[in-house]
Amino acid sequence: MTALVQTVSKSTLLSVVSAIVLGFGIITVAGHVQAATLHDAAHDVRHATGFPCH
Amino acid sequence: MFQKILTSALFAGFCAGLLAAALQFVFVQPVLLHAELYEGGDLVHFGGEAISAHPELPGFDAMRDGLSILFTVLIYVGYALLLIGAMALADERGIAINARNGIIWGLAGFVAFHFAPAISLPPEVPGVAAADVAARQVWWWGAVAATVLGLGLIAFGNGMVMWGVAAVLLLAPHIIGAPHPDEFSGPVPPEIAALFASRALGVGLFAWGLLGLFAGYFWRRESATA
Structure with missing residues (x-):
């Protein structure tokens, strides 16, 4: 993994980190945040996707 | 990119x-x-x-x-x-x-x-009984992260040591154990x-x-x- 990171350019790394942060954010909001409205809207999907729910 | x-x-x-x-x-x-x-x-x-x-x-x-x-x-x-x-x-x-x-x-x-x-x-x-949701979410993310690292090492790592580390990473979340409820009440x-x-x-x-x-x-x- 270290070798993998060392051989890529800085701009690639920045793009990849940005994509991962964005992906992480989307999964957290859609799948994990417990705010009532979000929870109710995403309820069935959270169960079906195997996320911890309730 | x-x-x-x-x-x-x-x-x-x-x-x-x-x-x-x-x-x-x-x-x-x-x-x-x-x-x-x-x-x-x-x-x-x-x-x-x-x-x-x-x-x-x-x-x-x-x-x-x-x-x-x-x-x-x-x-x-x-x-x-x-x-x-x-x-x-x-x-x-x-x-x-x-x-x-x-x-x-x-x-x-x-x-x-x-x-x-x-x-x-x-x-x-x-309806199932379950442990505290925040604790389960922390464990869930930990298990995902450890598995991603473990699979990454298997796919791209070199040598038996990497595979050994990968095996530890894959098993660790389950040896640590997920949060489970103290009582069963699921209907x-x-x-x-x-x-x-x-x-x-x-x-x-x-x-x-x-x-x-x-x-x-x-x-x-x-x-x-x-």
Whole structure:
């Protein structure tokens, strides 16, 4: 993994980190945040996707 | 580069998310709705007469099922950003990415995001007793992160030491153990809970395989036109 990171350019790394942060954010909001409205809207999907729910 | 990842992820996540929503609607939603009849007290098992395994279930609900489609697509776009981010790193290092080997990437994603957490924290049917949700979420993310690192080492690491570290990473979340409830109080029959867990995993397997296929396809397409 270290070798993998060392051989890529800085701009690639920045793009990849940005994509991962964005992906992480989307999964957290859609799948994990417990705010009532979000929870109710995403309820069935959270169960079906195997996320911890309730 | 970011634009390429974002474009591929939007297309791949949207395609896989729509198909995942369709699969969930056919295979998972009826089991979930059946479980909710027990969760809400409309049906009761144990201690009474035997209950029909085929009650009438609520039909299509435009609002509820529409939101499910929307959130499934969102979650698969999120998965796609992570998956294609990793593909971009590999591509830069000279590892070819295409629709066919994308399926392997997708299956690895399934193992990391569905299967590995489910080994100790099975997909929960509505109404089951469970430990504190925040504790389960922390464990869930920890299990996903450890599995991603472990699979990454198996795929790209060199030497037996790396494989040893990978084995430790893959097993650690389950040796540490997931948070489980102190008491059982779930009203849902075990038959339904078991079917729910295996259906959720089965649909996840297909959907992640499709996500990998689309991710490889769109990444290659974007690379060709860039």
